[in-house]
Amino acid sequence: MNILIVYAHPEPKSMNGAMFNTAISTLTAAGHQVKTSDLYHMEFNATSYRTNFSSTLNHEFYKQQLEELHATSVNGFAPTIAAEQEKVAWCDLMIWQFPLWWFSVPAIMKGWVDRVFAMGRTYGQGYTYETGIFCGKKAMLSLTTGGGKEDYSTGGLNGDMDNMLKPLHRGIFQFTGFSVLSPHVVYSPARRTPEDRSKELSNWTSRLNTIFEETPIDITGY
Numbered sequence: 001m002n003i004l005i006v007y008a009h010p011e012p013k014s015m016n017g018a019m020f021n022t023a024i025s026t027l028t029a030a031g032h033q034v035k036t037s038d039l040y041h042m043e044f045n046a047t048s049y050r051t052n053f054s055s056t057l058n059h060e061f062y063k064q065q066l067e068e069l070h071a072t073s074v075n076g077f078a079p080t081i082a083a084e085q086e087k088v089a090w091c092d093l094m095i096w097q098f099p100l101w102w103f104s105v106p107a108i109m110k111g112w113v114d115r116v117f118a119m120g121r122t123y124g125q126g127y128t129y130e131t132g133i134f135c136g137k138k139a140m141l142s143l144t145t146g147g148g149k150e151d152y153s154t155g156g157l158n159g160d161m162d163n164m165l166k167p168l169h170r171g172i173f174q175f176t177g178f179s180v181l182s183p184h185v186v187y188s189p190a191r192r193t194p195e196d197r198s199k200e201l202s203n204w205t206s207r208l209n210t211i212f213e214e215t216p217i218d219i220t221g222y
């Protein structure tokens with residue numbers, strides 16, 4: 001199968017870096033084709049603007065979605081954006097690896113979505129949710145936290161993790177047609193022992209080895 005891993009962490013020697021490398025080696029060893037978008041290493045520009053495009057519809061007034069529709073029809077995306085769009089279109093499974101920052105993804109990853117998931121090319125004109133352009137593909141969040149598991153349980157200090165991830169699961173993945181696999185969360189790696197962290201990496205390897213046998217989850221509450 002074809003797998004795209006989108007990775008957002010500034011430090012290659014971090015736990016996220018270890019999880020990213022574990023995923024590449026595990027999935028490759030299992031015979032899958034793996035492509036990556038290592039956003040910090042790429043120095044990916046998170047600012048969505050006219051630099052998204054090689055074409056221009058309106059020089060006077062910038063309306064991003066109209067420029068996106070135009071770029072879709074004239075093949076007018078900037079090469080860096082078109083390359084990312086091709087990777088998303090190519091994959092059967094997309095994995096995002098990131099640390100939870102302010103209850104969400106790091107800005108560089110949000111910017112990647114803002115720029116790459118363009119109207120016309122990835123959604124819109126009747127193609128959303130069950131008719132989404134990426135129907136048939138799967139997507140999964142793999143993340144680490146600073147807070148402990150108890151902080152992200154129902155009634156915990158920060159609230160339920162499933163609720164926290166809904167905007168990503170529903171508003172990006174399902175909106176564009178992806179089926180959503182259960183998120184993989186490593187809680188508070190910095191406050192765990194090296195042995196705990198090694199165990200987490202083993203658990204991640206085990207999960208990835210059977211990832212295509214998993215049933216997508218229901219996203220309730222919408």
Ligand SMILES: Cc1cc2nc3c(=O)[nH]c(=O)nc-3n(C[C@H](O)[C@H](O)[C@H](O)COP(=O)(O)OP(=O)(O)OC[C@H]3O[C@@H](n4cnc5c(N)ncnc54)[C@H](O)[C@@H]3O)c2cc1C
Pocket residue numbers: 009011013014015016017018098099100101102103104143144145146147148189190194197198201
């Ligand atoms: C801007 C910002 C916002 C944040 N917002 C939130 C938030 O909303 N909620 C929240 O809970 N947290 C938040 N945090 C905390 C953040 O989520 C955690 O710091 C992060 O998830 C920890 O993951 P890491 O990869 O950075 O860990 P690191 O601290 O890089 O790694 C932990 C340890 O793992 C070790 N390690 C690396 N590789 C291996 C290996 N192969 N085997 C064993 N050990 C290894 C490292 O050496 C390190 O000691 C925020 C942090 C920032 C900077």
